[in-house]
Amino acid sequence: MEIKIKLDRQSKTPLYRQIASQIIDNITVGTLKEGVCLPAERKLAAILGVNRSTVINAYHDLEKQGYVTPHVGKGTVVTSVQFREQADSFGWQELLSGHGESLMNAYNFTMSELLRQRDLIAMDSGIAAPELYPKKKFAEICQKILFSEADVILQYDSAHGIRSFRETLTSIMQNRSVEVSPDNIIVLNGSQEGLDLISRILLEPGDCVIMEEPTFLGAIDIFRAYGVRIIGVPVDSDGMVVSRLENIICRVRPKFIYTIPTFQNPTGVCMSMERRQRLLEIAGKHHIPIIEDDAYGLLNYGESETPALKSLDKHGNVVYVSSMSKMLCPGLRLGWMATPPSLTPFVAAGKQLTNLHTNNVLQRMVDLFYREGHLQDHIIRSRRYYSDKLHLMLAALEKHAPRGLQWNKPTGGFYIWATLPENLSAIQVLQEAVKNKVSFVAGPVFYHNSDGHNKIRLNFSYTKPELINEGIKTLCYIIKNSLKDPHKWSNNEIKPMV
Ligand SMILES: Cc1ncc(COP(=O)(O)O)c(C=O)c1O
Incomplete structure (x- = not known):
């Protein structure tokens, strides 16, 4: 089954509300029937080019209004009309101030949930290496x-x-x-x-x-x-x-x-x-x-x-x-x-x-x-450790990168910034990457107007040194494959498959 979601990024309505209300429209007209699973949060976020937290907020919103119920192992499921009528009817949402509304777009319910779910090579984090925590x-x-x-x-x-x-x-x-x-x-x-x-x-x-x-x-x-x-x-x-x-x-x-x-x-x-x-x-x-x-x-x-x-x-x-x-x-x-x-x-x-x-x-x-x-020693140790990780990632990029992938060589911090070849969409590449258990951050979240569609941020501080080469190799393989099928990289209207 197919649902259509079209986001208006110029609108004052927060993105999570736009997503939620369009899903409600789909439920109301019957495109989304009772018992159907909504797309996984990560998948819908990648398709729509928004933070995962935005989709999570939309799903929370739908849950509060009684339209969906989260089921362990199954995902987020459209609820029955009868259940919907029993849901929270106080209408808190109508009472929100402008500031309250805008807060929700940024709120990340799931920082810790995301960290717990890590069965992938996470080059999307911004986190100091846990193995160094004293x-x-x-x-x-x-x-x-x-x-x-x-x-x-x-x-x-x-x-x-x-x-x-x-x-x-x-x-x-x-x-x-x-x-x-x-x-x-x-x-x-x-x-x-x-x-x-x-x-x-x-x-x-x-x-x-x-x-x-x-x-x-x-x-x-x-x-x-x-x-x-x-x-x-x-x-x-x-x-x-x-x-x-x-x-x-x-x-x-x-x-x-x-x-x-x-x-x-x-x-x-x-x-x-x-x-x-x-x-x-x-x-x-x-x-x-x-x-x-x-x-x-x-x-x-x-x-x-x-x-x-x-x-x-x-x-x-x-x-x-x-x-x-x-x-x-x-x-x-x-x-x-x-x-x-x-x-x-x-x-x-x-x-x-x-x-x-x-x-x-x-x-x-x-x-x-x-x-x-101890802090002074810790910083010296961290500098050495992160420098090694940075060089492992740079070496892996040198070894596996397809033609046209460009990246910089920072001398500090946690991140490498890269440009995808031939204008590939970072969001589309991310979707494939996540399927292959590798993640990074797609460029648009770092721009107030969602520019940077072909940019990616690679984090080297968090991933274990022994996984860095594998993570980059997988990512580069996905980019190479994406280059073979360029027509699939245009998406103005998003049609996630349910
Ligand atoms: C540039 C920058 N400033 C601030 C922060 C937030 O740091 P804190 O954990 O101290 O709130 C981050 C976290 O990623 C960051 O990258």
């Missing part, structure tokens, strides 16, 4: 803290974060040549919280934000949820093409510029020093703040270190955000923000309103992990 040392330190500091550490503390950890963070930032006072650091539940906080403080619906494009999809989702217009500036091998900036700034007066200058996600590119200087000059001249996301800054596998943008900031217009997620482990949910002094009280107040402060035990655990010298 489990034993963490257990020892945690025990020590709870024995000796429990009365203090289990109490409420300042919204800024515990003082000793903020001092540690100033030392960590010195490795990025950033000098800030602990008074201007706010410890966060991951750097994503920082991007949300700064958006909450600075953005109004209708504002413009400039970002590199492609860029971190979490940031696109956050800015979108605040109802702003995103203006993309392309990235080349030297980072954001800042020569385009001045024109855009004069035209749209952006609220801020968001950038990942060092080992960018998804391209792995490091912005040149000349461009960093120029970016600061332009932003300073026009009084535009810059949000520097330095999540990968310390994961450098090259010969030279490029200092953080913040270290060159003479005007005090750079807000620096970073994280323990990539250099240590993401599940800690520890990040931080270094703000210009006049902004700090607002960020602290925002933080306090949301969750008072970040978990003290974890702050202190990582604080001691650093003070005892």
Whole structure:
């Protein structure tokens, strides 16, 4: 049986609502009959060119409205009319604010579910290698803290974060040549919280934000949820093409510029020093703040270190955000923000309103992990390990790549950015790849307007070294095969088979 879903990406209706309502139409007109299984989430996501979480949200929405029921081993099944009538009839959806509506498009119900389902060579992740997680040392330190500091550490503390950890963070930032006072650091539940906080403080619906494009999809989702217009500036091998900036700034007066200058996600590119200087000059001249996301800054596998943008900031217009997620482990949910002094009280107040402060035990655990010298060792070990994985992936690409597949050679971070030959569709290749137990991220999610249809992001940090060659070999085989059948790569209207 065939269902038709056509997405309008310009529409204000979130994609998950569009998918859900078109499935309801199909159920109502009888194209989808009671008892029929909907396409698997991953499959429908690949076909529609959306995040899997968007399809999952659509299916959750349908479930809440009683149109479908999830069945273990069977999938998502269209329910009977009788059952549908008994479903939640309060109508919460009609009560959602504009912000509430837009949140759902970004919400990923399934981060942990996805991780549990990993029976494939996952080159789609953005995760630090679990084999490096310092489990034993963490257990020892945690025990020590709870024995000796429990009365203090289990109490409420300042919204800024515990003082000793903020001092540690100033030392960590010195490795990025950033000098800030602990008074201007706010410890966060991951750097994503920082991007949300700064958006909450600075953005109004209708504002413009400039970002590199492609860029971190979490940031696109956050800015979108605040109802702003995103203006993309392309990235080349030297980072954001800042020569385009001045024109855009004069035209749209952006609220801020968001950038990942060092080992960018998804391209792995490091912005040149000349461009960093120029970016600061332009932003300073026009009084535009810059949000520097330095999540990968310390994961450098090259010969030279490029200092953080913040270290060159003479005007005090750079807000620096970073994280323990990539250099240590993401599940800690520890990040931080270094703000210009006049902004700090607002960020602290925002933080306090949301969750008072970040978990003290974890702050202190990582604080001691650093003070005892383990974090420094961990970073040295991680750099070596990821550098080896990067080179394994580059060697596998050299060996197996079909003619026309192009990729870059980053010197840090987690990702290789590649362009498919002959304009193949990344989404279609991904569909085949997943069938063959290999995954990557298709380019469009990294663009606010879903460009990048023939781009792919390959992650090398997460996959076990012994699987990297096999993963790339399979992927390259799929690309070669796809080239033999180019006519199947055009899809404006999506017709998933049910
Ligand atoms: C550039 C960038 N910033 C921020 C984050 C989010 O990190 P955190 O886990 O600290 O919220 C990520 C995660 O992928 C990222 O790639």
